[in-house]
Amino acid sequence: MTTWIDAWQPADGADRARALFTERFDAEPNGVWSAPGRVNLIGEHTDYNGGLCLPFALPHRTYVAVRPVDSDRIRLISAQEEGIREVDLSTVAPGTVQGWPSYVAGVAWALRQAGHAVRGFDIAVDSCVPYGSGLSSSAALECAVAVALDELFDLGLAATDQGRTTLTAVCVRAENEIAGANTGGMDQAVSLRGRAGHALELDCLDDSVRHVPFDLTGHDLALLVIDTRAEHSHAGGEYAARRAECEQAATLLQVRTLREITPDGLGDALAGLARLTGPEGDGSAAAEVLVRRVRHVVTEIARVQEFVELLAADRVDEVGPAMDASHASLRDDYQVSCRELDLAVDTARDAGALGARMTGGGFGGSAIALVRTGDVESVAEAVAAAFAGAELRAPTFLVATPEGPAA
Numbered sequence: 001m002t003t004w005i006d007a008w009q010p011a012d013g014a015d016r017a018r019a020l021f022t023e024r025f026d027a028e029p030n031g032v033w034s035a036p037g038r039v040n041l042i043g044e045h046t047d048y049n050g051g052l053c054l055p056f057a058l059p060h061r062t063y064v065a066v067r068p069v070d071s072d073r074i075r076l077i078s079a080q081e082e083g084i085r086e087v088d089l090s091t092v093a094p095g096t097v098q099g100w101p102s103y104v105a106g107v108a109w110a111l112r113q114a115g116h117a118v119r120g121f122d123i124a125v126d127s128c129v130p131y132g133s134g135l136s137s138s139a140a141l142e143c144a145v146a147v148a149l150d151e152l153f154d155l156g157l158a159a160t161d162q163g164r165t166t167l168t169a170v171c172v173r174a175e176n177e178i179a180g181a182n183t184g185g186m187d188q189a190v191s192l193r194g195r196a197g198h199a200l201e202l203d204c205l206d207d208s209v210r211h212v213p214f215d216l217t218g219h220d221l222a223l224l225v226i227d228t229r230a231e232h233s234h235a236g237g238e239y240a241a242r243r244a245e246c247e248q249a250a251t252l253l254q255v256r257t258l259r260e261i262t263p264d265g266l267g268d269a270l271a272g273l274a275r276l277t278g279p280e281g282d283g284s285a286a287a288e289v290l291v292r293r294v295r296h297v298v299t300e301i302a303r304v305q306e307f308v309e310l311l312a313a314d315r316v317d318e319v320g321p322a323m324d325a326s327h328a329s330l331r332d333d334y335q336v337s338c339r340e341l342d343l344a345v346d347t348a349r350d351a352g353a354l355g356a357r358m359t360g361g362g363f364g365g366s367a368i369a370l371v372r373t374g375d376v377e378s379v380a381e382a383v384a385a386a387f388a389g390a391e392l393r394a395p396t397f398l399v400a401t402p403e404g405p406a407a
């Protein structure tokens with residue numbers, strides 16, 4: 001009675017996108033490109049604080065079939081959406097494109113803004129990355145478009161890691177400015193720069209990366225992803241509020257980002273914050289709230305370092321406590337968990353998981369659990385039963401393995 005979201009074989013995904021293209025545009029695409037969704041192992045809400053995170057690219061990918069045209073017209077179709085949409089690239093600007101085409105047109109717009117000669121195109125999209133599950137279907141779409149346009153318009157960026165770092169920034173601009181979602185850079189970075197068999201330690205202060213071997217099967221372990229299927233409509237507002245609180249705390253502490261606060265300096269920083277309250281009635285968050293937010297960010301960055309050291313020492317079976325501590329910090333200090341995420345995490349642990357935590361921004365989306373290979377089914381069944389008992393929507397599951405980047 002558990003539902004599994006299997007990844008498509010790459011050749012199948014490419015065939016689907018190509019077939020959709022030829023059927024709807026009555027022509028052949030020049031090629032098919034794809035990019036993965038991701039899960040984050042640890043390091044949540046750290047990216048926009050100049051911190052560290054540790055995502056890896058999923059086998060679940062978004063496929064785009066594309067043909068350039070000799071004008072500024074973009075025509076778009078997606079197997080996940082209704083109808084053909086059309087956007088004039090020369091008129092794209094913040095606020096002008098509604099709905100899903102903004103993620104695609106935004107990438108073309110941001111490339112142009114960066115001085116690249118990009119024209120219009122026809123594009124057909126199909127994907128096995130579930131929407132809104134915290135697995136970053138939005139970045140998968142942007143990054144697939146980015147590598148497609150890179151090749152079709154001869155930009156040469158996808159050929160080097162430095163170029164891919166530029167494409168990452170392009171996709172972040174598309175999402176922030178054209179799609180209007182104020183997210184950090186983790187999702188796009190791992191979709192473009194991840195490596196099969198590895199997790200990506202991403203330093204969001206300078207965009208540097210370290211590929212950390214992530215071998216679960218050798219330890220008879222698996223990473224179970226539980227999509228709670230919960231969507232809380234206030235998630236976007238809460239995300240913006242957390243970012244604003246972090247900026248406010250950084251300003252009060254006179255640092256550029258919270259990354260500058262080290263674990264050793266945390267006690268002093270928190271004591272300082274507790275003394276500093278904004279002028280009454282100016283809308284700024286209370287000191288108590290800022291203390292919690294800063295404590296989460298600083299301890300979470302330290303947990304990423306701890307997790308990476310364990311992976312580098314081939315001690316992946318010992319990362320469970322760091323995952324548990326991350327969840328507690330996100331629930332109690334950052335306050336971005338919800339009933340469904342807590343239930344998934346607690347139930348997975350009770351059913352034998354070595355560690356479990358929410359992943360992604362929170363207020364719904366997915367949780368991850370590190371489980372023995374032989375326990376994958378029973379842990380999933382226990383979570384499904386707990387959700388049924390609580391009269392919650394049935395969760396869905398997938399087993400995540402680290403796969404390759406956009407290509």
Ligand code: ADP
Nearest residue numbers: 078080100127131132133134135136137138141
């Ligand atoms: P996620 O956590 O999956 O990234 P977001 O809300 O950030 O959730 O992004 C989901 C949005 O991205 C969808 O509502 C849609 O606008 C766009 N999107 C993602 N994948 C596709 C697709 N295959 N076809 C069309 N639009 C897509």
Ligand code: MG
Nearest residue numbers: 136137138139
């Ligand atoms: Mg997204």
